Amino acid sequence: MTLDSDATAVASLALGALALPLADVLLARKRSLLGAQLTRERRGSYLAFATGLTIAIALLFTLASDGTGLPLDPNQPLATFDGLSRFLGAVTLGTALLTVLSTNRYLAGAGTRHGEYYALLLASLLGLVLLPACTHMVSLYLALELASVPGYALAGIRRDSPRGSEAALKAFLAGSVSSAVLLYGAALLYGATGELALLEIGLALDPGEPLALLGGGLVLIGLAGKLAIVPFHQWSPDTFEGAPVGVVAFLATAWKIAVLGALVRVLTLALAPAEEAFQAVLWALAALSMTLGNLAALVQRNTKRMFAYAGLAHLGYVVLGLRVGGAEGTAAVLFFLLAYAPAALGTFAAISALARDGRESDRLEDLAGLFRRQPLLALALAVCVFSLIGVPGTAGFVAKFQLFSVSLSQGVAAGDTGLVLLTALALANVALSAVFYLRVPVALFMREDSGTGPGGTPGSLDRAVLAGCAWAVLILGIAPQDAGVIVPGGDLLRLAQGAAGALY
Amino acid sequence: MDGLAYLAERHLLTSIVFLPLAGALALLLLEVSLTALSSSIQRFSALTWRVFGLVFALLGLALAAELWLLFDPAAGGLQLVEHAAWLGDWGVSYYVGVDGISLLLVMLAAFLYPLALLASWGEPSERARHLVVLLSALQTGLLGALLSLNLLTFFVFVEASAVPVYFLVGLWSRRGSGAATRYMRLSALGSALLLLGILLLGSLHAQQFGATNFDLFGFGGAPGLIETELDGAGPWWTAQGFLFAAFAIALFIKAGLFPLHFWTPDATVESPPSASVLLAAVGLKLGAYGLVRFALPLFPLAAAAWAPWMCALGGLGALYAALLAVVQTDLERLVAYWSLSIMGLVCLGIFGLNPIALEGALLQMVHHGLVIGGLLLLSGMLAQRRAISRLGELSGLAGSMPVFAAIFTLLLLSAAGTPLLGGFSAAWLIFLGAYPSAPWLAAAAILTLGLLAVFAFWLLGRALFGALPGGGGRQLAELDLREKLVACSVALPVLWMGLSPMTFLGPVERSVGELLESMQRRGAAGMESGPEAAAQPRPGRGAGN
Known part of the structure; x- marks a missing residue:
């Protein structure tokens, strides 16, 4: 029964991705499927509704599964539907749903072709939902490419804009190099162990063998490149600046969350025997990502670029959690992702909500004086930003507290000075991030409207999405145990623990 | 009414802490729902906000007076203790209690709050509502921090009071947002340091007792942080000196003590007088209080x-x-x-x-x-x-x-x-x-x-x-x-x-004696x-x- 629900979720996404272009064509004819000819905006709304419905169905079925659909089994090595895939799948789908809801008005204004946009989004989402479930190098690679290729096209969906083309090209070049590196690493691992299933690789891996370490390292680098962890991040700010804000929201939340799921699988299954060697790599990646991400975000004036760099810093915190490892560290990472999603999504949704005719309000000045014009929108955005800083009362605080608490306990228990120093660095980085994040509330509340922004009026869906994000952030921050109201399943802290516990 | 009486009797400290914020939020909610229901109803006037803000402040003062009467100086120790798990798995609980040291400062905060509100009546009326809401949030943060006996909850309340200060300084400043930003930056640095110290201490505690607990004093049989041994042969970052330095630097920033004082004059001058009263008179005390309450005994x-x-x-x-x-x-x-x-x-x-x-x-x-x-x-x-x-x-x-x-x-x-x-x-x-x-x-x-x-x-x-x-x-x-x-x-x-x-x-007297004794x-x-x-x-x- 429960595999049925996981499978139904995946199948509904696949069906949606295939049916949507067809529906677009049928709706676009002079005598459309629904009778009279439809305006472009109208058609877009129908397609957005269909996409949202598809994702919602997939989300419901994912939540309905009990996380034991297809346990880890050497005879069925391609995929595993367990707590981790359920948790990350649900978070990915939830953020994607909110993204779709918040971009419809923007797309209508920008004159983008809706049909392609939603079809690509669903295809990419299908890959993403499968990613955390993949436990085989081949299926993992396929899912990653299924997610990536539509992703490149999405980044360049605004073909009229040179920046859009730049965004797509950079994402494509970096992404395909990352894929190649990942594939090469998998090949080396196969050479060293003779296996392709992650579980079998882990059983056969000899931590003393350079070939295996090199292979594992290349797989890590490939995934790090897809995630844009520093120093493999150069494509990400340019892509984020050039791509439409809805796509950026998708790449910054749903995308990262799902690919991190793949990283967790690889680390816990395939590379577990060589833990010590890779811990140093993760340490360096975390330290670089959080520090350089925040330092680079300090000097940005474009909010999308700023949030892109700040997202790198958040990836650094996540990698710190992976460096801690174990059921506790992974649970903290999962909750961190859950907490990060609505806050990050809220910031992008706000940028999208203020766009007019495809012009985005992506400069800091465009947010100036927003509190006067749109008090509720400004408050919701401020709540999201405070969560990204980690102010108590918001999800960001609980997530960061849990993450740093776990890493310090382990550092103390193991007498591990490196881990304690890394956590101290992370805390210093959180303080540093306050410097640039606070520019947003300063602009919202304490500056006068410059009058040069696009000054669009948010639609009711935009408002609803932002309010939902702010609400999720607050409820996760104040009562994470009782936050089951968001996702049926009750105690989200325990849910994350359960999902992580299944891995060990 | 019975429910309120019950709250005031059984949960006196909680009532004192949350009354200001609850009052302001209730009023805000009422205003929002009334204006949504009927277009003929305008927003509440500045006078309404001021009067109701003052009424809640005076209620808070009355509760504080009750606290003063209920507190038994001869009994010593912690009194009127309340304990409830918040993030239970992580040792974070809502744990409040009062002793002589916190009693005085709570009385001070409860006494100054209505005066600050009353004084703010002379200011321009268009932002009366913002002022009441922000001041009430600040007051709840301050009172919560003064009464918290769980280090994490203390931290949360301290930070929760920093956010309204940020807005009070920034929105009322005559010279742009510079003072507010400087305040928040330094405050964030201090907070990061304080959190590092608290989490390290909690981890050492967890290592020694097997369970994470951020309560300062043990409650219900669980050992408190104060029982953590800090002189083991661990690395340098487990030494008392290091942890004390982290706490002291962070709390010096919060208290605006020399040589980490430079944010205070600007923040005091730029905020509205009613807010600068709470900030300077009570807000700065949080740092000094933290030194006495936590840094010394730990x-x-x-x-x-x-x-x-x-x-x-x-x-x-x-x-x-x-x-x-x-x-x-x-x-x-x-x-x-x-x-x-x-x-x-x-x-x-x-x-x-x-x-x-x-x-x-x-x-x-x-x-x-x-x-x-x-x-x-x-x-x-x-x-x-x-x-x-x-x-x-x-x-x-x-x-x-x-x-x-x-x-x-x-x-x-x-x-x-x-x-x-x-x-x-x-x-x-x-x-x-x-x-x-x-x-x-x-x-x-x-x-x-x-x-x-x-x-x-x-x-x-x-x-x-x-x-x-x-x-x-x-x-x-x-x-x-x-x-x-x-x-x-x-x-x-x-x-x-x-x-x-x-x-x-x-x-x-007695509380100070107990502190030094411990x-x-x-x-x-x-x-x-x-x-x-x-x-x-x-x-x-x-x-x-």
């Missing part, structure tokens, strides 16, 4: 070892801030530096590490809150009349504003430590306590107060009783009834504190050689600092 050996240096920072900081106060040309800024100077004395008293000095420090904290709060309120009233507060343009006010002049004189003289006023009792205890271990610093503190006293007389002579170059004094409207009420309410306890300091010290016990338990170093600094040590 790290007794390190505190004793560092005490001479901390005393030096306190004493010299007091002198330095007094010198800066003397050269200010703006009344509010002058008060802000004066406040820094008194906070230096508080620091000297805290790290005197004996009962007399510590009691003096606590008394001084309350006194600081009253006089600095009062002076800020008075200068706010002056600013409302003149829209400026430059000292050079103030002259001969006594003629047209006799009540103002009287209260101003009283507060200023008390702030300079004149006998028979509150400042004298507090400062005297601090000198007495600090003298045996650090005579030179005690002398520096006396010099500070002497300097301030001379300056106070000069200032009074000039601003209140002098004449403008052209002859004659400024003609300003005398305080109206509301303002007189505010001013006299602040002045009375100052007078009372000078005449009968024991009213204030009564509840404190430091001594822990110090002795953690150290094989020289247990006497723990609580009582040896005479002569640190004398040169």
